[in-house]
Amino acid sequence: MEHVRVEATGTGNYLDPRAYLGLLPSLSAELPPGARAFAADPDHYNFSGKRCVKDLVLDTLERGTTDGEDWLRLGFRHNCWKHEEDLSIRYIGLSSLAAVPAGWTGFGPVTLDEILPREQGCSHEIGFLAGSLTVLSRDLTATWTEADCPDK
Incomplete structure (x- = not known):
């Protein structure tokens, strides 16, 4: 990721979206509407927020x-300890999809x-504990739906 910091430490991961959040107001005008709405959601990077992407x-x-x-x-x-909803992201005008590592299991x-503006729309890089996905598309739509947490 270009601006969001995700670094392994001896005891876990150091996660810091502050540089990205500082740039987001100026990047927003260049993002397609769906990508802008998802990136700018106040809970997106709020680690205690119900709609934070961390731990999905x-x-x-x-x-x-x-x-x-x-x-x-x-x-x-x-994650039932944190979220009350599942997330679905639909990318339209898909240009490319890259996974690191190349397999699709065990992320x-x-x-x-991190969502950034690109000439053809936007890039969305998703970091996982064991890899990453990067999607280039014209736009995206993020939809949250009620989850089936038995204790909620």
């Missing part, structure tokens, strides 16, 4: 084409993410 787990990846335009949907499961929970 990727459980669905779907790709397709509608009306000649490629799309991708990533589904993230909640673990999300650490943090």
Whole structure:
């Protein structure tokens, strides 16, 4: 990630989105509308917020084409200790998808993410405990839906 810091330490990870959050007001005007709304959500980087992406787990990846335009949907499961909702992100006008490592299993929970404006729309890099995904698309739509936490 260019501005969000995610660094392994001897006891866990150091996560710091402050540099990105400082730039976000100026970046917002260049982001497509859906990406802007998702990135600017006040809970997005609030570690105690119900809609913080930290600790979500990727459980669905779907790709397709509608009306000649490629799309991708990533589904993230909640963590019952923190979240009350699952997250689905639909990317429209998909240009590329890159995973590190190249496999699709074992990423673990999300650490943090970063959305940046790009000529063709936006890039969305999602960091996980054991890898990352980077999506380039025309725009994205993030949708939160009620989760099935039995104790809530």
